[in-house]
Structure formats: C-alpha cells, structure tokens
Amino acid sequence: MVSRVLDATAFYAGIPFTSQSTHYVTTLVYDEIKHIKKNHDALQILINTNRLLVKQPQTEFEERVKICAKKTGDIHSLSEGDISCIALSLELNTELISDDFAVTNVSKKLGINTIPLMTNGIKIVGKWIFYCPACKKDFSDEKNCLLCGNKLKKKLVKTK
Ligand SMILES: [Zn+2]
Known part of the structure; x- marks a missing residue:
C-alpha cells in the first residue's frame, strides 16, 4: 500500500x-x-x-x-x-x-x-477559511492579514 x-x-x-x-x-x-x-x-x-x-x-x-x-x-x-x-x-x-x-x-x-x-476520492463537506499563521486569526477572504500583513493560509473546516 x-x-x-x-x-x-x-x-x-x-x-x-x-x-x-x-x-x-x-x-x-x-x-x-x-x-x-x-x-x-x-x-x-x-x-x-x-x-x-x-x-x-x-x-x-x-x-x-x-x-x-x-x-x-x-x-x-x-x-x-x-x-x-x-x-x-x-x-x-x-x-x-x-x-x-x-x-x-x-x-x-x-x-x-x-x-x-x-481529487483524493474523498468528498469533503466544508468551507475554506483563511487564517494568519502568526496571529492565528481567521478571515473570510482577505489575501493578507489585516493585523500584521502576513500572507494568509487557508484551511478547510467541516460545516455542520
Ligand atoms: Zn497576522
């Protein structure tokens, strides 16, 4: 495997x-x-x-x-x-x-x-949120952190 x-x-x-x-x-x-x-x-x-x-x-x-x-x-x-x-x-x-x-x-x-x-063959029900790796704050769709200016990263969160 x-x-x-x-x-x-x-x-x-x-x-x-x-x-x-x-x-x-x-x-x-x-x-x-x-x-x-x-x-x-x-x-x-x-x-x-x-x-x-x-x-x-x-x-x-x-x-x-x-x-x-x-x-x-x-x-x-x-x-x-x-x-x-x-x-x-x-x-x-x-x-x-x-x-x-x-x-x-x-x-x-x-x-x-x-x-x-x-495309991993797994259906995921969720939405992407953007977060600052430095401040640990979440943002809806910004590209950069509003607090420190870092480039935001995205993660998938499961919707309930
Ligand atoms: Zn930040």
Missing part, C-alpha cells in the same frame, strides 16, 4: 480519519494539529494502529526544500511545517497530499507528486 505524506490542510480536512491508508505526518504538523481536542481520541487510535506515522525529515532534505523555495519565490508563503512536509515527501520518495498553492508549487519543482484534497 502506498503511504502518503499529509500536510496540515489535509489533516484539517480529515483525510486520515476517513481513509484506511497509512499516512505520514511530520513532527511539526503533528504538533500543530494535535491540539484539536475533538479529534484527540481518533488521533490516538491512528497512532496506536500505525495508520499514522509521525516522522521528522532529515535536515539535508529540509535544506533542499528551502533552496528550491527561495528559487521559486515561495519561501515566504511556507511555514516550517509546510517545509517539513515537502522535505519528508522528498526523503521518503512518496506523494504529498496538500491543497496549499506554495507547497504544491515547490513540490512539483522537486519532482514530488502532489494530490489535491478534492
């Missing part, structure tokens, strides 16, 4: 909870998503059953991603978590599930196959 790396957007979309496949997640992304209390038990089950493997990429792969992202101009759009996801995909030579434009762009340059959430 093919294992894939998940980025934070894939996690927020609930991919690991609705799939029987084994997924990899980086330590940074795991730290970012494990605070989601409602998913806490589900997360623990995934870990205990080895359907979710937490792994930190080696530094040399992160360096390769950063060099590439500087060339493509995506470096400022990428969080440390984003960089770690791309680096882990590179290291494991596996596909990356992500809907983040900068992540996808840099991955393609590095020869990593990325799979957008919407």
Whole structure:
C-alpha cells in the first residue's frame, strides 16, 4: 500500500480519519494539529494502529526544500511545517497530499507528486477559511492579514 505524506490542510480536512491508508505526518504538523481536542481520541487510535506515522525529515532534505523555495519565490508563503512536509515527501520518495498553492508549487519543482484534497476520492463537506499563521486569526477572504500583513493560509473546516 502506498503511504502518503499529509500536510496540515489535509489533516484539517480529515483525510486520515476517513481513509484506511497509512499516512505520514511530520513532527511539526503533528504538533500543530494535535491540539484539536475533538479529534484527540481518533488521533490516538491512528497512532496506536500505525495508520499514522509521525516522522521528522532529515535536515539535508529540509535544506533542499528551502533552496528550491527561495528559487521559486515561495519561501515566504511556507511555514516550517509546510517545509517539513515537502522535505519528508522528498526523503521518503512518496506523494504529498496538500491543497496549499506554495507547497504544491515547490513540490512539483522537486519532482514530488502532489494530490489535491478534492481529487483524493474523498468528498469533503466544508468551507475554506483563511487564517494568519502568526496571529492565528481567521478571515473570510482577505489575501493578507489585516493585523500584521502576513500572507494568509487557508484551511478547510467541516460545516455542520
Ligand atoms: Zn497576522
């Protein structure tokens, strides 16, 4: 079975909870998503059953991603978590599930196959919200944070 790396957007979309496949997640992304209390038990089950493997990429792969992202101009759009996801995909030579434009762009340059959430064969009912990675504030459709000017990132939230 093919294992894939998940980025934070894939996690927020609930991919690991609705799939029987084994997924990899980086330590940074795991730290970012494990605070989601409602998913806490589900997360623990995934870990205990080895359907979710937490792994930190080696530094040399992160360096390769950063060099590439500087060339493509995506470096400022990428969080440390984003960089770690791309680096882990590179290291494991596996596909990356992500809907983040900068992540996808840099991955393609590095020869990593990325799979957008919407074509992963999983129907997600939700809406995209935009958030500032620095201020942790949500915005409806702005491109940049109204508080600090950072480029906003987007995540899929399930609608009830
Ligand atoms: Zn901000």
